[in-house]
Amino acid sequence: MTESVFKNLLIEPTNYCNLSCPICPIGSGEDKRKKGFMAFKNFKKIVDSGEDFLEFFQFSGYGEPFLSPDMGKMIRYVGEKNFFSGIFTNGVILDKKKMELFKKNYKCKVTFSIDGISQKSYNYYRRDGNLKKALANLSYLVDLKKKNNLSNLEVIWQFLVMKTNEHEIEEAVKLAKKIGVNHFKLKAISIYETHPRYLDFAPRDKKYRRQKKLSKGCQFIEPGMPFILWNGDVVPCCVSYKKEYVMGNAFKEDLLNIWNSKKYKKFREEYVKGINFLCNKRCRYGQK
Secondary structure, three states, X not given: OOOOOOOEEXXXXXXXXXXXXXXXXXXXXXXXXXXXXXXXXXXXXXXXXXXXXXXXXXXXXXXXXXXXXXHHHHHHXXXXXXXEEEEEEOXXXXXXHHHHHHHHOOOEEEEEEOOOOOHHHHHHHXXXXXXXXXXXXXXXXHHHHHHOOOOOEEEEXXXXXOOOOHHHHHHHHHHHHHHOOOXXXXXXXXXXXXXXXXXXXXXXXXXXXXXXXXXXXXOHHHHHOOEEOOOOXXXXXXXXXXXXXXXXXXXXXXXXXXXXXXXXXXXXXXXXXXXXXXXXXXXXXOOO
């Protein structure tokens, strides 16, 4: 496999979360990693080392990004360098002060994960969440965008479809239109038939269930999107949070050197051949 380059990065600002979603590795307690925050100085090091080839930074992982004390600095830093960024948030802990930074009209899309239009259905998955707060913050950011003509800011409402909220989809679409989001996105809940709680969450309507295989392959492999955990460890994708496949550390090593290392190349080669355990056994959605 020849030397290659990637353009996108998945960044985990923190693996702390304010919610306890039962299927998420953090909420369920399956993720046993040490908790922490990515320091801005280390994030800056990552951005600077990839400035010549990187284009997009996605802030998510398994924690709530806005719990990170340096989240604002991170958004501002990539924004001022004219990079694109994406942020996934449950929206509950946002406030007006945090959202003021978007007035700078950075090239950014903010995705709110709000799975219901009643507190009962919403709280079935977003445990410890507050629907009223999440919707209020979503509405505030949309209004901020409109009032300040923020053409580069996209505000997205993502609705995780499951058994307990699929009956609310039609009304959620209407509410999203009323609020004025850029996009309303339905997403299938990531749960397998073998999961002990599959019947508790899987939608009754099969069209909303997760496909078993990605027809276009995996974005983490092609074109490439390394996942950098809060402590700097580089893993191949969001499924590898257990860290069996740590390719290097972005705080200590050059990003391209990690990507083109023998270890990382072998991982991608095994994916192409269909013999990669992580992709072809555990993930299933990225199978070859």
